[in-house]
Amino acid sequence: xxxxxxxxxxxxxxxxxxxxxxxxxxxxxxxxxxxxxxxxxxxxxxxxxxxxxxxxxxxxxxxxxxxxxxxxxxxxxxxxxxxxxxxxxxxxxxxxxxxxxxxxxxxxxxxxxxxxxxxxxxxxxxxxxxxxxxxxxxxxxxxxxxxxxxxxxxxxxxxxxxxxxxxxxxxxxxxxxxxxxxxxxxxxxxxxxxxxxxxxxxxxxxxxxxxxxxxxxxxxxxxxxxxxxxxxxxxxxxxxxxxxxxxxxxxxxxxxxxxxxxxxxxxxxxxxxxxxxxxxxxxxxxxxxxxxxxxxxxxxxxxxxxxxxxxxxxxxxxxxxxxxxxxxxxxxxxx
Amino acid sequence: xxxxxxxxxxxxxxxxxxxxxxxxxxxxxxxxxxxxxxxxxxxxxxxxxxxxxxxxxxxxxxxxxxxxxxxxxxxxxxxxxxxxxxxxxxxxxxxxxxxxxxxxxxxxxxxxxxxxxxxxxxxxxxxxxxxxxxxxxxxxxxxxxxxxxxxxxxxxxxxxxxxxxxxxxxxxxxxxxxxxxxxxxxxxxxxxxxxxxxxxxxxxxxxxxxxxxxxxxxxxxxxxxxxxxxxxxxxxxxxxxxxxxxxxxxxxxxxxxxxxxxxxxxxxxxxxxxxxxxxxxxxxxxxxxxxxxxxxxxxxxxxxxxxxxxxxxxxxxxxxxxxxxxxxxxxxxxx
Numbered sequence: 001x002x003x004x005x006x007x008x009x010x011x012x013x014x015x016x017x018x019x020x021x022x023x024x025x026x027x028x029x030x031x032x033x034x035x036x037x038x039x040x041x042x043x044x045x046x047x048x049x050x051x052x053x054x055x056x057x058x059x060x061x062x063x064x065x066x067x068x069x070x071x072x073x074x075x076x077x078x079x080x081x082x083x084x085x086x087x088x089x090x091x092x093x094x095x096x097x098x099x100x101x102x103x104x105x106x107x108x109x110x111x112x113x114x115x116x117x118x119x120x121x122x123x124x125x126x127x128x129x130x131x132x133x134x135x136x137x138x139x140x141x142x143x144x145x146x147x148x149x150x151x152x153x154x155x156x157x158x159x160x161x162x163x164x165x166x167x168x169x170x171x172x173x174x175x176x177x178x179x180x181x182x183x184x185x186x187x188x189x190x191x192x193x194x195x196x197x198x199x200x201x202x203x204x205x206x207x208x209x210x211x212x213x214x215x216x217x218x219x220x221x222x223x224x225x226x227x228x229x230x231x232x233x234x235x236x237x238x239x240x241x242x243x244x245x246x247x248x249x250x251x252x253x254x255x256x257x258x259x260x261x262x263x264x265x266x267x268x269x270x271x272x273x274x275x276x277x278x279x280x281x282x283x284x285x286x287x288x289x290x291x292x293x294x295x296x297x298x299x300x301x302x303x304x305x306x307x308x309x310x311x312x313x314x315x316x317x318x319x320x321x322x323x324x325x326x327x328x329x330x331x332x333x334x335x
Numbered sequence: 336x337x338x339x340x341x342x343x344x345x346x347x348x349x350x351x352x353x354x355x356x357x358x359x360x361x362x363x364x365x366x367x368x369x370x371x372x373x374x375x376x377x378x379x380x381x382x383x384x385x386x387x388x389x390x391x392x393x394x395x396x397x398x399x400x401x402x403x404x405x406x407x408x409x410x411x412x413x414x415x416x417x418x419x420x421x422x423x424x425x426x427x428x429x430x431x432x433x434x435x436x437x438x439x440x441x442x443x444x445x446x447x448x449x450x451x452x453x454x455x456x457x458x459x460x461x462x463x464x465x466x467x468x469x470x471x472x473x474x475x476x477x478x479x480x481x482x483x484x485x486x487x488x489x490x491x492x493x494x495x496x497x498x499x500x501x502x503x504x505x506x507x508x509x510x511x512x513x514x515x516x517x518x519x520x521x522x523x524x525x526x527x528x529x530x531x532x533x534x535x536x537x538x539x540x541x542x543x544x545x546x547x548x549x550x551x552x553x554x555x556x557x558x559x560x561x562x563x564x565x566x567x568x569x570x571x572x573x574x575x576x577x578x579x580x581x582x583x584x585x586x587x588x589x590x591x592x593x594x595x596x597x598x599x600x601x602x603x604x605x606x607x608x609x610x611x612x613x614x615x616x617x618x619x620x621x622x623x624x625x626x627x628x629x630x631x632x633x634x635x636x637x638x639x640x641x642x643x644x645x646x647x648x649x650x651x652x653x654x655x656x657x658x659x660x661x662x663x664x665x666x667x668x669x670x
Contacts, residue, residue: 019487108670134485146481148662149639150469150632152354211664280662281635282628286621293617297485300616304484321670324659327483327615329546335443335656 001330002026002306005069005095007086008076009033009056011171012100014047015299016073021049024330025303026071030063031056060089071306074099078197080111087118091127096309098302102198104131105141106205106318119316130309130317132325134297135161136198140261141205142319144276147284148210154280157206158260163291164269165244170233176265177223179234180242185223195221196263199249203259207251209320212258214251221247224266232267243267304328336665337361337641340404340430342421343411344368344391346506347435349382350634351408356384359665360638361406365398366391395424406641409434413532415446422453426462431644433637437533439466440476441540441653454651465644465652467660469632470496471533475596476540477654479611482619483545489615492541493595498626499604500579505568511600512558514569515577520558530556531598534584538594542586544655547593549586556582559601567602578602639663 004026006017013033020026031043031054039058043050057063072095077083080103090097107115122129131137140159148154165173177185177194188194200219207214223242230237237243244266251259274288305325312322319325339361341352348368355361366378366389374393378385392398407430412418415438425432442450457464466472475494483489500508512520512529523529535554542549559579565572572578579601586594609623640660647657654660 023487138485142659143481145661146478146659149660150473150627150636151662152358152631152635152638154662154664209661209669211662211667211669213667282631284623284627285625286623288619288621290620292485292619296487296617300487301485303487318670320661321658323656324477324481325484326480326544326655327486327489327546329489332546332548334544334546335653 002070003068004028005030005032005063005072007032007060007072007074009038009043009046010075012298013075015295016075016302017043017047018049019299019303021047023303025328026306027051028054029065029068030054032058032060032063034058060086066093069095071096071098071310073302074101076101078102080104080107080114084114084118087129088121091118091121091129092125094126096128098130098132098305098309100133100298100302101131102133102136103201104129105133105136105198106201106208107131107316109201109204115316122315126314128309128312128314128317130305130319130322132301132305132319134292134294134301135263136202136205137319138297138301139274139292140199140202144206144278145209145320146324147276147286148278148280151278151280151282151284154210154212154278156256156258156260156279157210157212158277158279159202160262160273160275161264161291162269162272163265163294164272165265165267166232173232173234173267176245177242178232178244178267179237180223182223182242185242189221194245196245196247199247199261199263203249203251203261205318205320206259212251213253214258215253217249217251219247219249221245224264226268230268237267244269301325307334337405338403339363340365340367340398340407342367342395342407342409344373344378344381345410347633348410350630351410351637352378352382353384354634354638356382358638360663361641362386363389364400364403365389367393367395367398369393395421401428404430406431406433406645408637409436411436413437415439415442415449419449419453422464423456426453426456426464427460429461431463433465433467433640433644435468435633435637436466437468437471438536439464440468440471440533441536441543442466442651443543444536444539450651457650461649463644463647463649463652465640465654465657467636467640467654469627469629469636470598471537471540472654473632473636474609474627475534475537479541479613480544480655481659482611482621483613483615486613486615486617486619489545489547489613491591491593491595491614492545492547493612493614494537495597495608495610496599496626497604497607498600498629499607500600500602501567508567508569508602511580512577513567513579513602514572515558517558517577520577524556529580531580531582534582534596534598538584538586538596540653540655541594547586548588549593550588552584552586554582554584556580559599561603565603572602579604636660642669
């Protein structure tokens with residue numbers, strides 16, 4: 001059982017801590033969250049199966065026992081700049097850090113200087129850093145990249161994640177704009193609260209690792225409209241109102257789309273699925289009917305990545321540079 | 336462009352050499368084959384795009400220039416014992432070796448002592464060794480294992496590879512027993528010439544890495560019978576005769592099937608596909624309609640694995656211990 005320092009006790013952090021304990025993969029021996037309603041409270045008040053002796057502290061400065069920490073998990077923010085000082089602190093201690101920070105999945109897209117600094121810091125202090133999750137982190141980047149391993153030529157890669165949000169948590173239904181009218185939807189897009197973060201990172205991950213250079217890229221977001229009256233946890237959605245979001249990122253070379261990513265989540269969505277299509281030699285078309293459940297998958301891939309990151313050399317890693325994470329079963333040793 | 340030593344200039348070796356040259360990934364600077372009709376001949380007589388200066392030599396003893404070799408490829412035999420002396424020779428030189436030897440994909444199933452000796456030899460001399468291919472090596476082992484990375488629990492893994500052999504090479508149609516009657520089919524099974532090698536290796540690869548211990552396992556092989564008159568490259572196949580092969584491997588724990596692998600290749604096979612089903616949390620059902628083309632995929636994954644093996648630490652590797660191979664495009668640098 002690994003001894004874990006956990007940073008960020010929000011809904012996702014909660015899920016990760018509970019899973020590590022349940023699966024006997026990680027014992028959270030220190031927890032950090034700066035939110036005033038959390039700091040100082042026993043972790044077990046928030047996550048029922050957590051160690052009753054652990055109290056949430058407001059900052060990394062209040063963590064002791066660094067010698068006993070095997071790995072750290074950071075589940076705080078989607079944006080890399082907001083996480084940078086936390087990563088720096090942990091890497092200076094030589095810690096192996098796994099984060100759900102979406103921009104960290106391929107940090108060179110928006111933050112080359114930070115990425116280089118973190119890589120350098122990790123190497124100097126023997127630390128390791130990895131950004132992962134189900135999307136970004138797996139379905140639209142690591143998985144399609146791995147599928148191209150059987151290709152002698154790749155012309156283009158296309159991924160679709162089409163989700164039915166009918167039975168998802170109400171905060172998720174809210175997040176995708178269910179029930180809004182056009183003006184409300186546009187306002188939420190403008191303030192940035194409706195966007196799925198990571199599509200651009202996945203796109204550049206594929207372009208970089210598969211060797212599909214892109215000259216320009218674009219990302220669009222639009223509302224999905226109810227084509228008949230719908231119902232969801234938030235209440236009824238009349239025909240014509242927004243019932244979800246559709247986000248598309250495309251990377252071009254010579255005016256040809258070489259990476260195409262489409263993410264759609266809406267109430268009442270028909271035929272939900274994940275799909276990866278490799279246009280190449282051979283062509284490969286992979287369909288996951290029903291799709292991969294997002295909430296379960298993200299905490300699982302974080303937990304399953306821990307041993308892989310610990311085996312990797314120091315530095316800033318991606319899902320393409322560590323050995324492939326695989327479901328870990330406590331108590332079984334692996335070669 | 337990597338400088339490659341190639342061992343085994345049979346049909347698969349031929350394909351690999353040609354692909355490395357075409358894709359500008361590898362320059363074969365030495366080729367070894369002990370077959371009397373090959374040794375001594377210019378490699379370019381066999382593989383038209385090979386370096387005209389390279390002559391096939393009969394044994395590794397006739398290879399010089401070890402300092403200039405970046406990696407070796409061995410495409411000789413399905414069985415590990417038949418390849419062992421070649422691997423030993425290469426590992427003693429500190430070479431990175433990729434082989435299509437099916438048993439090497441998970442050598443601990445049938446040859447624990449050889450596996451340990453090769454690992455030890457590799458570590459002592461700075462060599463690396465990997466067994467790969469599309470099956471075994473990817474579709475029924477590395478891919479399903481990677482898919483479990485998003486699972487918090489795995490109860491069982493099931494893989495199906497269902498191929499239509501109608502348009503495949505005549506040697507492949509022969510190999511799967513097309514056109515034989517029951518007695519002929521049974522005779523070929525008994526002499527071992529009809530078996531797909533690697534199902535047991537894939538099964539134990541999954542069991543080991545996913546953490547699904549098995550108490551016993553079994554493998555069955557049977558003929559697929561033509562349910563109507565068929566035609567193939569070998570001639571007509573009357574209804575009732577064999578038109579292909581079906582091979583099933585199952586691993587059990589507490590009398591429950593925890594790993595189930597089904598391989599079927601037949602003339603006129605309807606709905607050819609590859610499929611991986613993870614029974615767990617979440618369930619994941621992955622379908623590749625049409626399936627992955629076997630001949631193209633095997634040489635491609637060998638070529639694409641070269642940089643990954645070179646980055647890995649010395650030792651005996653598997654597809655679960657190197658960073659995931661990804662399509663390599665010559666001239667593009669990767670992080």
